[in-house]
Amino acid sequence: MIKLLMLRHRAFCRAFSTSVRTKPFQVAIDGPAASGKSTTAKLVAQRLGFDYIDTGAFYRCITFATLSKGIDPSDSNNNHQISDIAERSVIQLQTVFAEPPPAFNNGQPSSSLSTRSFLLPTTRVFLNSKDVSSDIRTGIVSKHVSAVAAIGNVREAVLQKVRNLGATDAHVKGPNDSKNDNNNSNSGLAAKLSTPKGLVMDGRDIGTVVLPHADLKVFLVADSRVRAERRLQELIMNAADSTELQGQLDVEAVQKDLERRDELDRTRKVSPLRKAEDAMELDTSNLTIEEQVDAIVQEALHRQRQC
Ligand SMILES: Nc1ncnc2c1ncn2[C@@H]1O[C@H](COP(=O)(O)OP(=O)(O)O)[C@@H](O)[C@H]1O
Numbered sequence: 139m140i141k142l143l144m145l146r147h148r149a150f151c152r153a154f155s156t157s158v159r160t161k162p163f164q165v166a167i168d169g170p171a172a173s174g175k176s177t178t179a180k181l182v183a184q185r186l187g188f189d190y191i192d193t194g195a196f197y198r199c200i201t202f203a204t205l206s207k208g209i210d211p212s213d214s215n216n217n218h219q220i221s222d223i224a225e226r227s228v229i230q231l232q233t234v235f236a237e238p239p240p241a242f243n244n245g246q247p248s249s250s251l252s253t254r255s256f257l258l259p260t261t262r263v264f265l266n267s268k269d270v271s272s273d274i275r276t277g278i279v280s281k282h283v284s285a286v287a288a289i290g291n292v293r294e295a296v297l298q299k300v301r302n303l304g305a306t307d308a309h310v311k312g313p314n315d316s317k318n319d320n321n322n323s324n325s326g327l328a329a330k331l332s333t334p335k336g337l338v339m340d341g342r343d344i345g346t347v348v349l350p351h352a353d354l355k356v357f358l359v360a361d362s363r364v365r366a367e368r369r370l371q372e373l374i375m376n377a378a379d380s381t382e383l384q385g386q387l388d389v390e391a392v393q394k395d396l397e398r399r400d401e402l403d404r405t406r407k408v409s410p411l412r413k414a415e416d417a418m419e420l421d422t423s424n425l426t427i428e429e430q431v432d433a434i435v436q437e438a439l440h441r442q443r444q445c
């Protein structure tokens with residue numbers, strides 16, 4: 139099977155090398171909740187000097203907008219209204235990388251990996267021009283997001299948005315440049331497709347539906363207890379006050395919620411969570427963040443060299 143994949147990849151590279159590379163190198167990262175996708179994807183993008191798109195943020199924005207209007211996402215009678223919200227919502231992402239991308243060093247960090255890679259890039263999310271970066275990460279949004287993401291018309295709307303994306307390319311910005319962060323360039327995916335750079339996108343159906351021809355597909359997994367412990371730490375660190383954490387302080391409860399969400403994501407009819415046939419699986423349970431980022435960066439560099 140691996141041999142077949144390698145042969146297919148080589149054939150693709152041979153066909154590709156005769157023409158000028160017109161699309162960016164695409165890295166697709168999928169996996170269950172809290173497996174490390176977004177943390178890893180942002181750092182991989184930073185190391186390689188690529189753009190980053192968090193597709194989960196789109197479903198979270200639509201869920202937040204739905205709840206804000208007092209609409210219950212768990213009632214399927216509301217699917218039409220929720221699809222309407224999805225179509226009308228203007229969602230923009232803005233990733234601010236902590237330092238100039240180390241692509242200048244051929245993707246390799248010039249000093250020790252541990253000091254440089256932990257300057258984690260931050261992604262701000264705008265819904266109809268309002269910064270909702272924190273609002274979309276609350277427990278109530280997490281509770282309902284899988285139901286919203288299972289609605290076919292919502293997925294269709296998100297697919298269109300991702301394709302016409304007006305994400306700001308905020309690369310090569312220092313941590314002190316945030317005051318200029320609202321200068322959205324609205325470059326659009328069309329412009330991105332004409333750049334020779336690359337793109338890292340994470341979600342549930344990136345390798346299977348959104349970027350089926352991605353140059354590198356990764357499926358991240360981790361033991362559900364480990365994922366719950368990591369997610370709980372994250373919730374504690376990000377909570378503005380303890381009232382936000384009601385009902386989430388228990389690792390068992392967080393684990394149950396992750397497992398419930400994974401089950402919904404895996405069993406839905408449209409674009410379910412699954413590993414693409416040609417994806418590389420990486421279990422992060424016993425890896426450090428540096429190790430998982432490094433494994434993907436090395437593989438991406440290897441494939442870039444082959445092409
Ligand atoms: N190898 C790792 N070791 C320790 N913590 C990790 C590791 N990978 C990810 N994390 C942490 O786990 C949490 C969930 O990761 P995240 O990237 O948000 O997952 P996802 O995007 O898949 O939901 C984050 O707080 C992240 O910093």
Ligand SMILES: Nc1ccn([C@H]2C[C@H](O)[C@@H](COP(=O)(O)OP(=O)(O)O)O2)c(=O)n1
Pocket residue numbers: 170171172173193194195197198283284287288340341342343344399403
């Ligand atoms: N491409 C995607 C991305 C996310 N989703 C759904 C499935 C997830 O439960 C929600 C939220 O995704 P997100 O990646 O933000 O969730 P986690 O941070 O992993 O908990 O959206 C999806 O169906 N397809």
